[in-house]
Amino acid sequence: MKLKMEMSLDTKECWNCPIKHQAVCARCEPDELATLEQIKYYRNYEAGQPVIWAGDHMEFVASVVTGIASLSQTMEDGRTQMVGLLLPSDFIGRPGRDSAPFDVVAVADLTICCFRKRPFEDLMTTTPHIGARLLEMTLDELDSAREWMLVLGRKTAREKIASLLAIIARRDAALRKHTPKDGMHFDLPLTREAMADYLGLTLETVSRQISALKKSGIIELDGKRKVVVPSLEKLINETGDDMDGGPIA
Amino acid sequence: MKLKMEMSLDTKECWNCPIKHQAVCARCEPDELATLEQIKYYRNYEAGQPVIWAGDHMEFVASVVTGIASLSQTMEDGRTQMVGLLLPSDFIGRPGRDSAPFDVVAVADLTICCFRKRPFEDLMTTTPHIGARLLEMTLDELDSAREWMLVLGRKTAREKIASLLAIIARRDAALRKHTPKDGMHFDLPLTREAMADYLGLTLETVSRQISALKKSGIIELDGKRKVVVPSLEKLINETGDDMDGGPIA
DNA sequence: GCGCGACTTTGATCAGGATCAAACCGGGTA
DNA sequence: TACCCGGTTTGATCCTGATCAAAGTCGCGC
Numbered sequence: 001m002k003l004k005m006e007m008s009l010d011t012k013e014c015w016n017c018p019i020k021h022q023a024v025c026a027r028c029e030p031d032e033l034a035t036l037e038q039i040k041y042y043r044n045y046e047a048g049q050p051v052i053w054a055g056d057h058m059e060f061v062a063s064v065v066t067g068i069a070s071l072s073q074t075m076e077d078g079r080t081q082m083v084g085l086l087l088p089s090d091f092i093g094r095p096g097r098d099s100a101p102f103d104v105v106a107v108a109d110l111t112i113c114c115f116r117k118r119p120f121e122d123l124m125t126t127t128p129h130i131g132a133r134l135l136e137m138t139l140d141e142l143d144s145a146r147e148w149m150l151v152l153g154r155k156t157a158r159e160k161i162a163s164l165l166a167i168i169a170r171r172d173a174a175l176r177k178h179t180p181k182d183g184m185h186f187d188l189p190l191t192r193e194a195m196a197d198y199l200g201l202t203l204e205t206v207s208r209q210i211s212a213l214k215k216s217g218i219i220e221l222d223g224k225r226k227v228v229v230p231s232l233e234k235l236i237n238e239t240g241d242d243m244d245g246g247p248i249a
Numbered sequence: 250m251k252l253k254m255e256m257s258l259d260t261k262e263c264w265n266c267p268i269k270h271q272a273v274c275a276r277c278e279p280d281e282l283a284t285l286e287q288i289k290y291y292r293n294y295e296a297g298q299p300v301i302w303a304g305d306h307m308e309f310v311a312s313v314v315t316g317i318a319s320l321s322q323t324m325e326d327g328r329t330q331m332v333g334l335l336l337p338s339d340f341i342g343r344p345g346r347d348s349a350p351f352d353v354v355a356v357a358d359l360t361i362c363c364f365r366k367r368p369f370e371d372l373m374t375t376t377p378h379i380g381a382r383l384l385e386m387t388l389d390e391l392d393s394a395r396e397w398m399l400v401l402g403r404k405t406a407r408e409k410i411a412s413l414l415a416i417i418a419r420r421d422a423a424l425r426k427h428t429p430k431d432g433m434h435f436d437l438p439l440t441r442e443a444m445a446d447y448l449g450l451t452l453e454t455v456s457r458q459i460s461a462l463k464k465s466g467i468i469e470l471d472g473k474r475k476v477v478v479p480s481l482e483k484l485i486n487e488t489g490d491d492m493d494g495g496p497i498a
Numbered sequence: 499g500c501g502c503g504a505c506t507t508t509g510a511t512c513a514g515g516a517t518c519a520a521a522c523c524g525g526g527t528a
Numbered sequence: 529t530a531c532c533c534g535g536t537t538t539g540a541t542c543c544t545g546a547t548c549a550a551a552g553t554c555g556c557g558c
Contacts (some may be wrong), residue, residue, distance in 0.1 A: 224554085
C-alpha cells in the first residue's frame with residue numbers, strides 16, 4: 001500500500017499555490033484571497049480512489065492542485081463513459097447545486113483544494129472576480145466538451161487514439177510551460193481501460209490501435225506508460241483534424 | 250420560396266418577451282432591461298439558413314426567441330457532428346471571445362434577439378445579474394453536453410434514437426409548461442439527416458431504428474414528422490437510462 | 499527466486515452499423 | 529395531370545470495432 005501523498009508545506013498558502021494564476025481564484029484581489037484562505041482545506045486521494053459519486057451531497061467545491069481526476073457516468077449494465085479529465089487548476093463542483101452530477105475519481109495521486117460551499121457561494125455574490133473567472137472557465141470547458149462530442153460521434157478508433165494522444169501531449173506541454181514539439185515525450189497517465197472509457201471504445205481496441213500507431217512509426221513506446229512523438233505533424237495527421245486548431249483541453 | 254417569418258409586434262419589447270423568465274436576461278432589474286432594450290435587435294432566419302460559421306467574427310451575442318437552431322462541427326471530409334440544439338431562451342455566443350467556435354444553423358424558422366457584443370460585455374461587468382444568470386445557464390449546458398457524451402460514446406443505435414425522442418418529448422412538454430405524459434404527441438423538428446448528425450449515426454440507420462421502434466409499438470408516427478408516445482415508460486425503457494433522471498436538455 | 503495479480507497484447511470470430519443502391523412518398527409546380 | 533425534387537424507406541453487402549479467449553509482461557511481496 002502506497003503512502004498517501006502529502007503536499008509540501010510551501011504550497012499550503014494561496015500566495016504560494018502552484019495554480020494561483022489559472023484556477024478559479026486567478027482574478028482575486030489580496031483581500032479576496034484572504035477570505036478564500038479562511039474557507040479552504042486540502043484533501044489527498046491516491047490513484048483509483050473515488051472523490052465523489054454522482055448524486056452525493058457536496059459540501060464543497062474544489063480546484064485540482066496536483067494530479068489527475070476523471071469525471072464519468074456509468075449505466076446500470078456497467079457501460080461507462082468518461083466525460084472529462086480534470087487536471088491541475090480545473091474546477092470541481094457547481095455553486096448553486098448540492099448534488100454531484102457525475103462521478104469523480106482520482107486517476108493519479110490527487111490533491112484538491114476544497115472551499116466550503118456556502119461561504120464560497122457567498123463570496124461569489126459579494127465579489128465579481130470569482131464568478132467572472134468561473135464563467136470564463138466554464139465556457140472553455142463547454143467548448144472542450146463539444147469538441148469531444150465530434151471525437152465520440154464521428155471519429156474512427158485510430159483517429160480517437162491519435163486525438164487523445166495529441167490532447168495529452170498539448171496539456172503536458174502546457175503544464176511545463178512550453179509548446180509541444182517534435183521528439184517530445186510524456187507520461188500516459190491512463191490505463192488502457194480508462195482510455196477506452198474516455199474514447200467510447202473497448203480496451204482491446206485501444207491496445208490494438210496503439211500497437212498500430214507504433215507500427216506506423218507515429219509514436220514510440222517506452223514501457224507501457226511513456227510515449228515519444230517523433231513528429232507532431234504526423235500524429236496530428238492521424239487525428240482527422242486540420243493541422244492547426246483542434247481540441248485544446 | 251417561403252416568406253420570412255416576422256415576429257408579431259407585441260413581442261418586440263423586453264417586458265413582453267416570451268422568454269424573459271428563462272433567458273440570460275431573466276434576473277435583470279427594470280433599469281438593466283432598459284439598457285438591454287437599447288442594444289438589442291431581432292434577426293430572422295428561415296429553416297436551413299446559416300446564422301454563423303465557425304471562425305466568423307461575431308459582433309453580437311443572442312438569445313433564441315422562437316424556432317430551433319443547431320450548433321455543429323464539420324470535418325474536412327464532410328463528417329459532421331451536431332453538438333447542441335438551441336431552443337427558445339438558449340444563448341448564442343461567448344462574451345470575451347470574438348470568433349465563433351461552431352457553426353450555427355437555423356433548423357426551423359428562427360428568431361433571435363441579438364445584443365451588440367461590446368455593450369453587452371460592458372453591462373456584464375457593471376451588473377451581476379447577467380453574468381450570474383449566464384453562469385447558471387452555462388453550467389446547465391455543460392452538464393447536458395456531458396450527458397450527451399454518454400449517448401454518443403456508449404449507447405446503441407436504438408438507444409440513441411429513443412434518447413433523442415425522450416429529450417424532444419421532455420423539452421416540448423416543458424415549452425408548453427406541462428409534464429410529459431402517456432399519449433403525448435409532438436412535432437419532430439429534425440430531418441433524418443439532422444438526427445443522424447446529432448446522434449453520430451447515418452440517416453439510414455436512423456430511419457431503420459425509427460421503423461423498428463414503430464414496429465415494437467414504442468412510438469406511432471403521424472406523417473413523417475409527428476410522433477405519438479403511447480407509453481412514456483416504454484420509451485424511456487429503450488433509452489438505457491434508469492427511469493427517473495436522464496438528460497434534460 | 500517464485501508466484502501472484504493487475505494490466506496489456508494478440509488472436510479468432512461475431513455483429514451492429516456503414517455503405518452502396520434502388521425504390522418510395524408527398525408536395526409543389528409547369 | 530404529370531413531373532420533379534427533397535426527404536425517406538428498404539434491401540444487400542461490407543467492414544470496423546465488439547466479444548470471447550488465451551497468453552504475455554511487469555512489479556511486488558513472500
